[in-house]
Amino acid sequence: MVIYILDLFGVVVFAVTGALAAGQKRMDLFGTVVVAGVTALGGGTVRDLVLGIRPVLWIANPMYVIVAVAAALGTFFVAPYVKFPMRALLVFDAFGLAMFTVIGCQRALEVQPSYIIAVAMGIITGVAGGILRDILSSEIPLVLRREVYATASLAGGVLFVLLYEFKMPSSVTIIASVALVLIIRLVAIRWQLSLPTFPNGDET
Amino acid sequence: MVIYILDLFGVVVFAVTGALAAGQKRMDLFGTVVVAGVTALGGGTVRDLVLGIRPVLWIANPMYVIVAVAAALGTFFVAPYVKFPMRALLVFDAFGLAMFTVIGCQRALEVQPSYIIAVAMGIITGVAGGILRDILSSEIPLVLRREVYATASLAGGVLFVLLYEFKMPSSVTIIASVALVLIIRLVAIRWQLSLPTFPNGDET
């Protein structure tokens, strides 16, 4: 139940970042709702599709759609009148990433036993929505370029499967993994850390 | 049966618009067929995947593939020699949107009971093909920017579930919903109506 509420919180945060991205591209009301929805629900959708879970999460529970659309509409109408506190938004976004990573790992282990796939599903749940958002905006996805973003998700996923392997109580597993993603991400935001980029792009 | 024929008609129209978009990007014969096929069948494919209907429509019935490929080939070879009547094409496209919306709502209600999901599936069936077409053309999808397009689909979907809830005969439900989408879309084309865009894109 707590997880469900935190999951919906992640949906709200990601929907807001999607709606703001749509705003930067001056999309209309419908475009804003679509980009927000894809950002918030895209990761879980890809995860459920490839895992063979059907129907996907937001078909099984329309509350996800309602929350994502409401967050998009709220952002659309409120954004012109307020200055969004970008630093707060980055922190919320880090929290969304942490929740989505852990939920992705957990769902994967419910339907199949591979730890590699579990970690991959954590990352996909966390970052695929943002990648789809950038594709809809006709941009090279930000997360593929230079930021410690997926790396935080990867670290959290690895910790999750380790604690799971050692049969820790699931509350400990979840809290520790969420905390690890959050810490890495917040440290990266604070000191603007990046992964190395492809050393030399001219060799092709 | 009538619905099946109208559905194939929608496939033809959307395949033609996809092929013309490919032509503007000077794609080759294969690219034209792919973009036409994705435009015509993409919406139904996404709908069937997330609803968990398998296999998807054009696997279950290859006639969809044949019709889409034939329309693409026809457009590829005929386009250089004729001036396409763009106004007629817009009207046909409105008809395709109307059919796809209603078929999307209907298929959703066959597999799950949520009206919110039914309306969403109507919109997805109607517009996802066009969004994928624009992604393949490396453009920000037109439908996300400024036009009363998805809105017509939304209105038709809402009317569909209302009439469905009140247990109207399905012929009435279908005809009324198709008509509503058509009317809104044709009025929008005639007077070039748009949704409001994101009021101010600089707040991020």
Add this chain to the structure above:
Amino acid sequence: MVIYILDLFGVVVFAVTGALAAGQKRMDLFGTVVVAGVTALGGGTVRDLVLGIRPVLWIANPMYVIVAVAAALGTFFVAPYVKFPMRALLVFDAFGLAMFTVIGCQRALEVQPSYIIAVAMGIITGVAGGILRDILSSEIPLVLRREVYATASLAGGVLFVLLYEFKMPSSVTIIASVALVLIIRLVAIRWQLSLPTFPNGDET
């Protein structure tokens, strides 16, 4: 077993081309792994999803993920120090296309009887990964523009279903189809053949 090894060889080759594309866009380590993975596994994923095979290939067998990630990491760290032999890479890529085409046809015929769908699945398995790679790089997919690439896949798929229809031994069917794709592709590379493009893109 031989097929499985050749399939993994195709995964390696496609992962390398994906990683090199990521390098040209100066993506970071994570972006390189994602683009390589999508290029190598995207075609098979789309195929399995639309055919309703679940879970998709790399969930059922994580070895695909391991091989793709290893190839991406190898390319990332080795690329700056070596000059990639582009001509050799093109030949390997042709081999990957040939293998993926045949595997796509075969998988389709295992789950449904339509030859049209089988040929389509051969092409999708062969080229969808490269299309997704170019979408992630915010480019109009190369394969949609001008090259005898999908055409080679189409020819191999048609030969496959013909030999299948005449109940040839599956080893003959596989070897002949792989050979046909390879020959067409290598001839096209040698003499730089292209399909005709859309004759006149201004008619819309």
